[in-house]
Amino acid sequence: xxxxxxxxxxxxxxxxxxxxxxxxxxxxxxxxxxxxxxxxxxxxxxxxxxxxxxxxxxxxxxxxxxxxxxxxxxxxxxxxxxxxxxxxxxxxxxxxxxxxxxxxxxxxxxxxx
Numbered sequence: 001x002x003x004x005x006x007x008x009x010x011x012x013x014x015x016x017x018x019x020x021x022x023x024x025x026x027x028x029x030x031x032x033x034x035x036x037x038x039x040x041x042x043x044x045x046x047x048x049x050x051x052x053x054x055x056x057x058x059x060x061x062x063x064x065x066x067x068x069x070x071x072x073x074x075x076x077x078x079x080x081x082x083x084x085x086x087x088x089x090x091x092x093x094x095x096x097x098x099x100x101x102x103x104x105x106x107x108x109x110x111x112x113x
Contacts, residue, residue, distance in 0.1 A: 038068065
């Protein structure tokens, strides 16, 4: 175990979260001096979480226990807009699909077919 000065890195090290990191002394000094925010984001369209998600959630809990600020982001708007539009555009440009009278296929498909 290393001799960290911040509560955060001591806790993470004791729990086995730290294998290696860049600028450990800089992060340790910053965590000892001020509140550090940490975040993770989840895809709201995914059918479930996985083990990697659990590790991230546990890490944010440790961040909170050390007095820092955890942030969890559920990406609900982005999949419903940009990704959904891209999927719909790709589906409408597929061979064998007919275009609607209000939105001709050539206006939506970059290939112009």
